[in-house]
Amino acid sequence: xxxxxxxxxxxxxxxTPPLNTAAATPTGSNKRSLVQSLVQVFTGTKDEEERExxxxxxxxxxxxxxxxxxxxxxxxxxxxxxxLHPEHETKSRKKQKAEKAKAGHALHHDPQQFAIKYLKxxxxxxxxxxxxxxxxxxxxxxxxxxxxxxxxxxxRSQELSIAERLxxxxxxxxxxxxxxxxxxxxxxxxxIRSWAGSEEQQWGADPGVPEKLRILAQITAxxxxxxxxxxxxxxxxxxxxxxVFIAHIEHPxxxxxxxxxxxxxxxxxxxxxxxxxxxxxxxGYIAPELYQWFDGEVEDYDELCDxxxxxxxxxxxxxVDAFDAADGASAAYLILTESNDVETDGETDEFDASVVFxxxxxxxxxxxxxxxxxxxxxxxxxxxxxxxFLVVDPAKRSTARELLESSPLxxxxxxxEYMDSW
Numbered sequence: 259x260x261x262x263x264x265x266x267x268x269x270x271x272x273x274t275p276p277l278n279t280a281a282a283t284p285t286g287s288n289k290r291s292l293v294q295s296l297v298q299v300f301t302g303t304k305d306e307e308e309r310e311x312x313x314x315x316x317x318x319x320x321x322x323x324x325x326x327x328x329x330x331x332x333x334x335x336x337x338x339x340x341x342l343h344p345e346h347e348t349k350s351r352k353k354q355k356a357e358k359a360k361a362g363h364a365l366h367h368d369p370q371q372f373a374i375k376y377l378k379x380x381x382x383x384x385x386x387x388x389x390x391x392x393x394x395x396x397x398x399x400x401x402x403x404x405x406x407x408x409x410x411x412x413x414r415s416q417e418l419s420i421a422e423r424l425x426x427x428x429x430x431x432x433x434x435x436x437x438x439x440x441x442x443x444x445x446x447x448x449x450i451r452s453w454a455g456s457e458e459q460q461w462g463a464d465p466g467v468p469e470k471l472r473i474l475a476q477i478t479a480x481x482x483x484x485x486x487x488x489x490x491x492x493x494x495x496x497x498x499x500x501x502v503f504i505a506h507i508e509h510p511x512x513x514x515x516x517x518x519x520x521x522x523x524x525x526x527x528x529x530x531x532x533x534x535x536x537x538x539x540x541x542g543y544i545a546p547e548l549y550q551w552f553d554g555e556v557e558d559y560d561e562l563c564d565x566x567x568x569x570x571x572x573x574x575x576x577x578v579d580a581f582d583a584a585d586g587a588s589a590a591y592l593i594l595t596e597s598n599d600v601e602t603d604g605e606t607d608e609f610d611a612s613v614v615f616x617x618x619x620x621x622x623x624x625x626x627x628x629x630x631x632x633x634x635x636x637x638x639x640x641x642x643x644x645x646x647f648l649v650v651d652p653a654k655r656s657t658a659r660e661l662l663e664s665s666p667l668x669x670x671x672x673x674x675e676y677m678d679s680w
């Protein structure tokens with residue numbers, strides 16, 4: 259740790275290491291080979307014509323739920339038998355459907371809703387992450403992990419412009435890898451921001467510490483499961499509020515908010531026993547040992563990096579206003595930059611509290627966090643829990659299972675939706 263004090267400039271460089279250096283963008287025949295390999299993985303055939311299944315043939319596509327450089331996520335519903343075979347639809351069924359549509363029945367909690375993620379596989383990085391997410395979601399079935407219904411390919415060559423076809427189609431067909439997953443109602447990031455008042459409070463007001471511990475217990479249960487699942491345990495490596503999804507909401511007669519949450523986005527997850535894990539994660543939630551590994555100070559890291567990330571999510575849940583003001587970079591950022599107990603230098607520490615922990619020392623930094631009024635107001639048991647999550651030395655950090663089975667998480671009454679994981 260001495261080197262982190264004597265060379266703080268090296269720590270600032272840690273904030274922008276490559277998050278995925280294992281894959282490069284293929285060109286020409288390599289692209290076609292990549293597509294053929296992926297097709298074989300998912301369908302067991304090398305014949306591209308045999309495997310082509312268009313999602314629109316099985317699903318009705320509704321609005322866009324999100325999009326980015328990777329592709330797009332859309333809301334979809336399973337087509338009925340009559341929609342797939344309109345020649346079989348009876349007059350009475352047509353009348354029933356028309357009446358239902360006229361009544362304006364909402365789709366909001368239809369169990370047949372799904373989210374389809376279209377991943378462009380023009381480059382190996384996106385393809386690899388998509389394949390990893392699909393295969394790992396299949397392996398880790400759990401009440402608190404987003405489930406995968408199916409996966410297939412879509413040929414989007416017909417959607418290309420004439421110029422794009424002339425330039426690229428001869429070298430490489432254009433495909434989307436389509437992952438059909440259960441649809442969730444939002445993510446924890448938007449939920450926390452709604453509690454802070456910066457977004458529409460569609461989930462109600464801040465529910466208080468007991469419900470936040472319930473959320474934390476579900477996240478920890480899911481993480482404990484992926485760390486232990488056999489035959490191949492996993493490390494998530496990118497736990498953050500954006501990757502915790504709200505799958506179900508209840509408003510009982512008591513008007514207390516009860517949420518069923520699930521972790522997702524397993525594209526950066528890695529086999530626990532892999533000797534060549536690489537650097538991955540989102541600044542603000544990356545455990546200190548990953549920075550130490552990146553700088554060659556430690557030889558390896560393990561699944562306990564996920565436990566640190568849960569601790570940062572715990573802090574976000576407790577310090578709603580700080581999280582919102584930190585613009586999603588974890589509440590620790592604002593708490594530490596406003597504290598007089600630790601030294602911060604703005605740009606470097608803006609992204610990751612782990613940098614401050616390493617440079618300034620765990621004890622003083624944790625002391626500054628535990629002095630925050632929202633953390634103090636959460637009560638001593640919750641403060642002690644946070645201290646167990648945010649242990650800089652992974653050798654002394656508790657496992658997800660140990661935390662789940664100790665107070666206060668062990669005192670949380672499990673609900674039917676996720677009690678199987680306890």
